[in-house]
Amino acid sequence: MGDLFMSDHQSVNPILSLYQRFQRYPFGSRLFSWVFSRKAPYFANIKPLVTQLQPNYCELKFNKRKAVQNHIGTVHVIAICNGMEMAMGGLAEATIPKHLRWIPKGMQVDYTAKSTGKHIRVVAETSPEQWQPGDLPVKVTAYRDDGTVVVQGHILLYVSEKPTKA
Template sequence: MPSLNKLNRLVTKINTAPVFCRSWLLTLLFGRTIKFAGTAGVQVEALDLRQAKLRLANRRKVQNHIGSVHAAATALLGESASGFLLGMHVADDKIPLLKSMQIQYLKRSTGALTAVAQLDDAQISHIQHSDKGEVVIRVLIKDQLGIEPVEAVYTWAWIPKVRKPA
């Protein structure tokens, strides 16, 4: 599969580094690119062409009034997983945009949250071969007990960048 964009090339290079430092390097890259996620402390555990796995520790700065990860921080975690994965496939001359998110909060979470987003072959082909379009990505978010406290679906779109006149 070709390296379609700068992000893809950087992640591919990071994934050749020793295993012990990959997550740290991916998190550094992500936090510098998406400042809000970096501020919240979203950690990238793994990222490749098919799957993104991100984690958010239950720390004071992301907690709600009952001591669990805040609803907005939970939404950010899912957005980050789906958006980072989409970003692996959107060409550099396109702009990825979050179109919508549907999140149902089912129960209180316990401890850290982990989000896993995946793309199948048809979705990847659609992203790579469409000038503009959209894709729906379900993100599995689990707490440290393995319970899925939310159901989350993110719809991402991409459009061509507007070229400035020369």
Template sequence: MKAINKLGRYVAKINNYSPWLHSPLLSLLFGKAVKFAGTASVKVDLLNFQQAQLSLANKTKVQNHIGSVHAAAMALLGESASGFLVGLHVPDDRIPLLKSMQLNYVKRATGKLVATTALTDEQIQFIRDTEKGDIRILVTITDELNVEPVIAEFVWAWVPKQRK
């Protein structure tokens, strides 16, 4: 798939490097672009035009009062995975915006969390071809025990940079 925006060109270039460099370079790029994700140390494990996998270690700076990853940090992880993937397809003359998120916390998280999401070819084409729209993205978030502590759904919108 061909990159259609600046972010996509950066990601495509990074993914052409040696595989062991992908995660550190993508994580650095993402952390610089989204300061809160950088502060929390969200790690980009995998990112291409169809799928994203990001992770968050259970470190003190993202913990709640019981020592697991804070609910807000879980939301950040899911938002980051879905937003980074959607952002690869929104043309440079549009702005991606988080419209809503629905998070149902169903279990206590144990250890590191991994967020995984994907887009179909139809969803990608819709994002690329529609000047103003939105799309619902499901994100699977699992912990070290392969338990899904939160059920996460994000709605991303995009609008033209210049209002008509």
């Protein structure tokens, strides 16, 4: 039932439809990322590139550059958390069943290694059975170029039924 629902949902989901439409064009991922990062303008400060978007999964990357570095020359963890929140938002919008809504409730992250390298890759993941009313922890992980995890944690969402329209 979950797979049937997700494939049905995927065909009508606005964010997935937009993502898939953009993929048909040169630089489609870059254009989609620019449009999506305007949904919450602070996402734009990391200049993200959404590389994969599907129900229960979103991946993006951004380059290490002066604007996202800290005083020791590594990518600042707040910039990484910004990427984590964007990946979570993409996943949530691409996954949430039509009768539900979500809002972030909190974030818990652990810094596990220095964020050296030229790029940071951020992944947000859930499983279909998690999408029920109540608290939903979205797993978020950030990797440097060599595959080392630099930040990992969860963004807690509160999922609830949409109110019925009178």
